Amino acid sequence: MNLFDCNLEDLRRWATDQGLPAYRGQQIFEGLYQQPVQRFADIKGLPKKLAQDLDIQSPLLPAQEIRRQTSADGTVKSLLRFHDGALAECVSIPTKNRHTICVSSQIGCPVGCTFCASGLDGLGRNLSAGEMVYQVLFHHGRRKVTNVVYMGSGEPLFNYTNVLKSIEILAEPRGLFLGRRRFTVSTSGVADKIRQFAHDEPQVTLALSLHAPDDYTRSRIVPLNKKWPIAELMSAMDDYTNKVNRRMTLEYVLLADDNMSRQQASKLAKLANRYGAHINLIPFNPVSGVPHQLPAWNAVEAFAQQVEEAGGHATIRGQRGADIDAACGQLKEREQAKT
Template sequence: MADIPNLRSLTADEFTTSFQALGQPAYRSAQILDWLWKKRVSSIDEMSNLPVSLRETLKEKYELSAPTIVRAQGSKDTTRKLLLKLKDGRFVECVLIPASPALYGEQSDRLTLCVSSQVGCAFACKFCASGLLGFTRNLTPGEITAQILLAEELAGTRVNNLVFMGMGEPLANLPNLLKAIELITSPEGLHIGARHLTISTSGLVPQIKKLADHPRQIRLAISLHGATDEVRSKIMPVNDRWGVDELFEALRYWNSKKKQHLTLEYILIKGINDDLEQARILAKRAKAIRAKVNLIPYNTVEGLPWERPSEDHCRAFRDILKNSGISATLRLEKGHDIDAACGQLRLREETNSE
């Protein structure tokens, strides 16, 4: 990719510093931020209240390219999955998820976007299509935030809840992720409250602790998928580096720094991690860190041999948690019919084009 920075990767402070260096008045920074995040222009030439000479200077120093939507699966009233093409020809995905009436009521305006942070993934979680082609590169802050702009344009309404659990491991791209979060939460940017942002990680212990020390009250979800090392290592190679006990020590540190409850994500895979004894152990672990548990029956990935358990078995697993006093939800159907597992659309597009 070209080394020229994207304007939508710059924070308000960076704009101020850049404009001071160019000998421009401070108010120019506010004008450009308004064009970028409120008016959402697609080119520097559209910034009509800037002098022509300044626009030419900006075009020399910056770009304003954005991903394009290649494909959208689903409908307005259901989960919609978007395949986006980046400037370098690579693909990423994001997913629009409307509010569930059962959880939020019929009149809820909650609209969640599942955001990608990398092209591909190096962590090779066994249930996930994102890592099947390996890791390509990190997304820039501008590419992360562009997913929100494109999703809002498609939906015709504001996205008010973000989960960083699309393609890639967010904490492996922590500097760009934190910069994107500054753009997302800033009043000059998208102005989405930090409490409406959730970062999902496969369990990068040092980065969890670093994020715990960050001042924003961001929510954290852990892709756990196994309550013991024996089971989790079958699914999550990262567990061989940071085992379950070390991970939960980091989560206790998180709790000492943050107010929001943790969420443990647990994909139920038939015959792999759905034994009811795992539910009992999971209940004890969740209670120790005051965590909620989100159970997700496995979404079939082409080329992988695993299956989802029966609905009755999923409910039995959930009920063990609930009967132990754990807040547990079971997401039986959210996008199973639109290649919902992370990276499936990208996998199909890139393998078909090679």
């Protein structure tokens, strides 16, 4: 059993199921999130005999770090191996005032965006809530985590229940106590779940990975667009913004010769303005095995200016970890290529 899958109530119940007082469950929960622990014996206040028995029954930690890359800008990318051998990446992004963790929600990804290494082998499996929680906790030991973004491998809204439970666990006041506004979930456009998300987690920021403002281009880059084309996606976004009444973010990866024309800049600005959305422009990070080219820097700047001229608000997102395999899925691909 992965105890990181448990919220506070689950752990109280688990303790009573073990014939222990319920407060032992709470003690373990607090121990997991309020101090760095490797095994039950590290949890303060737990009786020695009980901790020893629990350590013998099963390992406390659900994953091991098998590879790490550290960028000159402080970004740390870790490849974790879970109990069944599945591999997933998580990234720690420190800045002056923040420590953001980029979490993977699935092993691989079923969406198959053409610019992304994570989708190359399709979906392995969903990650459990605890496996996502642990990605955050893993980096929390080095510096207090302030923000969590579900932007690693996988489509979070295809693993909806587990993603929501991981947010609940990380937001628990007796644990890390991260406010819900410190979470961002990024979706490639699962229209029906966008509506549900507005109802279930109105405080959590939703980012939409648009990547193209017209169906012809988007269906080529983001295959999910064939199921939920832009008009349908925008209808879901209308419902979302009416319900949560908050600004959202559009993510737009810049692919040379694909989605960077003046006409596309103008369409993108129009779509964003409909929601008062901010646009994050992300220059493509070259990945072996995917058919896209890095755009020239002056083309990136020109596109950003064209978006602004058309009335949009865009930021070119700095490439964190540019000197390591920073694009999602690259470290895992490299590791798998060795075996």
